[in-house]
Amino acid sequence: MIETLVVIAIxxxxxxxxxxxxxxxxxxxxxxxxxxxxxGPLDMLAHTMYGGVNSxxxxxxxxxILMGIVLANSPAxxxxxxxxxxxxxxxxxxxxxxNIWACAVFAAMCGSSPATAAAIGSSGIPEMRKRGVxxxxxxxxxxxxxxxxxxxxxxxxxxxYGIATETSIGKLFIAGIVPxxxxxxxxxxxAVVASVLAQMKTQNAPKLHYNFQGFPSPAAARMTYxxxxxxxxxxxxxxxxxxxxxxxxxxYGGIATPSExxxxxxxxxxxxxxxxxxxxxxYTSIIRILGRTVDDSAMIMLIAxxxxxxxSVLTDLGLTQNATQAITKLQASPWVIMxxxxxxxxxxxxxxxxxxxxxxxxxxxxxxxxxxGFDPIWFGVIVTLNMEIGxxxxxxxxxxxxxxxxxxxxxxxxxxxxxxxFVLMLLLGIVVLCxxxxxxxxxxxxxxxx
Amino acid sequence: xxxxxxxxxxxxxxxxxxxVFASVLIIIxxxxxxxxxxxxTIWEIEASVILIIFTxxxxxxxxxxxxxxxxxxxxxxxxxxSPRKRLNIVSSVLALSFCIYAxxxxxxxxxxxxxxxxxxxxxxxxxxxxxxxxxxxxxxxxSLQYIVNIVKECKxxxxxxx
Numbered sequence: 003m004i005e006t007l008v009v010i011a012i013x014x015x016x017x018x019x020x021x022x023x024x025x026x027x028x029x030x031x032x033x034x035x036x037x038x039x040x041x042g043p044l045d046m047l048a049h050t051m052y053g054g055v056n057s058x059x060x061x062x063x064x065x066x067i068l069m070g071i072v073l074a075n076s077p078a079x080x081x082x083x084x085x086x087x088x089x090x091x092x093x094x095x096x097x098x099x100x101n102i103w104a105c106a107v108f109a110a111m112c113g114s115s116p117a118t119a120a121a122i123g124s125s126g127i128p129e130m131r132k133r134g135v136x137x138x139x140x141x142x143x144x145x146x147x148x149x150x151x152x153x154x155x156x157x158x159x160x161x162x163y164g165i166a167t168e169t170s171i172g173k174l175f176i177a178g179i180v181p182x183x184x185x186x187x188x189x190x191x192x193a194v195v196a197s198v199l200a201q202m203k204t205q206n207a208p209k210l211h212y213n214f215q216g217f218p219s220p221a222a223a224r225m226t227y228x229x230x231x232x233x234x235x236x237x238x239x240x241x242x243x244x245x246x247x248x249x250x251x252x253x254y255g256g257i258a259t260p261s262e263x264x265x266x267x268x269x270x271x272x273x274x275x276x277x278x279x280x281x282x283x284x285y286t287s288i289i290r291i292l293g294r295t296v297d298d299s300a301m302i303m304l305i306a307x308x309x310x311x312x313x314s315v316l317t318d319l320g321l322t323q324n325a326t327q328a329i330t331k332l333q334a335s336p337w338v339i340m341x342x343x344x345x346x347x348x349x350x351x352x353x354x355x356x357x358x359x360x361x362x363x364x365x366x367x368x369x370x371x372x373x374x375g376f377d378p379i380w381f382g383v384i385v386t387l388n389m390e391i392g393x394x395x396x397x398x399x400x401x402x403x404x405x406x407x408x409x410x411x412x413x414x415x416x417x418x419x420x421x422x423x424f425v426l427m428l429l430l431g432i433v434v435l436c437x438x439x440x441x442x443x444x445x446x447x448x449x450x451x452x
Numbered sequence: 453x454x455x456x457x458x459x460x461x462x463x464x465x466x467x468x469x470x471x472v473f474a475s476v477l478i479i480i481x482x483x484x485x486x487x488x489x490x491x492x493t494i495w496e497i498e499a500s501v502i503l504i505i506f507t508x509x510x511x512x513x514x515x516x517x518x519x520x521x522x523x524x525x526x527x528x529x530x531x532x533x534s535p536r537k538r539l540n541i542v543s544s545v546l547a548l549s550f551c552i553y554a555x556x557x558x559x560x561x562x563x564x565x566x567x568x569x570x571x572x573x574x575x576x577x578x579x580x581x582x583x584x585x586x587x588x589x590x591x592x593x594x595s596l597q598y599i600v601n602i603v604k605e606c607k608x609x610x611x612x613x614x
Contacts, residue, residue: 022521
């Protein structure tokens with residue numbers, strides 16, 4: 003008991019000291035190991051860290067990171083958003099809604115939340131504000147929509163969860179599709195409701211010039227498009243659609259492993275940028291893409307290496323086993339324990355990035371989940387939904403900062419308030435998935451197993 | 453000295469980029485060879501994993517130079533500048549000592565694999581001394597970068613006092 007408390011205290015102090023998480027896990031592991039004489043894991047320190055990254059599955063990570071960075075630095079997100087907007091243009095709330103759907107499609111090529119938010123938001127937010135969407139809703143739809151990046155495959159959190167719990171990454175990817183569409187629809191419903199509410203508010207105010215969407219329009223923005231204009235962008239969006247279909251088809255059809263799909267996706271996205279978007283490439287943008295690829299890959303993979311080291315110390319001290327025993331001994335119903343786990347994940351989500359939380363907790367939670375009789379694939383989706391909320395909740399809601407960087411003049415409080423309805427929608431999604439687990443499990447069950 | 457260390461890390465960072473691109477090409481080749489031509493594939497998957505191991509450990513020094521390692525700094529940011537800088541130096545020294553410890557353990561692991569001529573447990577069986585080399589190399593480069601950072605932070609703190 004004392005050991006557990008000391009280990010938690012050391013880890014908290016080290017991680018909160020502002021040290022990079024990758025080294026924080028290492029320092030905490032060595033400190034606890036020396037203190038409690040866990041010589042085994044310390045002797046094997048280098049082997050353990052090497053083993054943590056010596057896996058073909060983990061290769062999925064840098065390859066999908068490369069693909070996401072390549073596409074996020076191209077105008078693909080902009081094209082996507084504009085094309086979807088032209089289709090939806092007659093509906094109320096069409097602008098925030100098309101941003102949310104553009105995030106969903108971009109998420110099918112990119113496995114990271116902040117990257118999705120940045121790719122769609124950098125053109126979407128200025129456009130929405132120009133056309134009179136309230137600041138809070140404009141910011142919130144990108145903060146919320148961006149989180150789809152880790153739910154809709156490919157997804158960094160699914161990869162990390164699959165590796166940490168030895169669950170099939172391919173099945174996890176496919177399991178994320180239906181919940182991803184569900185969350186996108188829930189987000190869209192809020193976008194429509196919020197737009198109608200904003201419209202009613204402004205109608206009581208002195209009459210302004212109203213545009214098609216019910217927002218007072220400062221500039222006479224065009225809101226209707228002819229069929230020619232609606233289809234004009236299709237040739238530019240078609241390669242994106244093919245890329246999405248290719249990756250999901252490869253994984254669903256069991257044609258190749260997720261790592262191989264990632265390599266094909268990365269290769270195809272480089273080809274796409276070199277052909278369709280060649281004019282937008284500059285020396286600085288190429289250097290940025292290259293540098294960011296190494297930065298992000300090395301950063302996450304080093305956390306993977308040191309978190310395995312940290313886990314090996316915990317296991318050696320018997321803490322992992324104790325935690326499992328203590329929780330399964332509780333005479334509580336599985337759903338009460340599930341509720342506690344969700345609260346714990348949400349709390350951690352306020353402070354740590356998703357992949358670090360999963361690397362830290364999944365090896366502890368996995369045996370508990372199996373003991374309680376839950377499906378590990380379904381639980382992977384639940385964890386990811388929690389991590390999506392973690393991308394929104396302050397102080398470490400990374401998507402809030404992405405949006406703040408795109409629109410520095412929107413106050414942080416407006417961004418946070420505008421994003422909260424999206425947190426509620428995600429919570430609703432968790433409840434729906436607990437009631438209907440088939441939503442996550444039906445599609446992977448139909449899959450050609452690989 | 454600072455410049456030399458940083459340019460070495462930048463150089464290795466871009467070697468890490470080449471390694472990522474090489475593994476993309478190798479795996480695409482592997483997919484075509486295996487699923488289209490039905491050739492036996494022997495070295496491709498292991499080689500691409502080794503390339504990514506290089507990027508992980510050696511690229512981490514580049515990421516540290518770019519301040520790209522994610523950290524939980526929201527509590528530290530609440531502190532006043534002077535105690536915050538002192539805390540930064542303390543945490544950097546702690547991280548540095550972990551990296552030195554990991555380098556020592558890493559060199560021991562490498563030496564064992566090298567002197568005993570260990571080979572990977574696969575059909576291709578490359579000598580393990582090659583991938584094992586990347587871990588200690590990476591941690592030595594990270595340690596050097598941390599020393600550069602700590603010297604910078606100390607100078608900064610002393611500058612404030614004057």
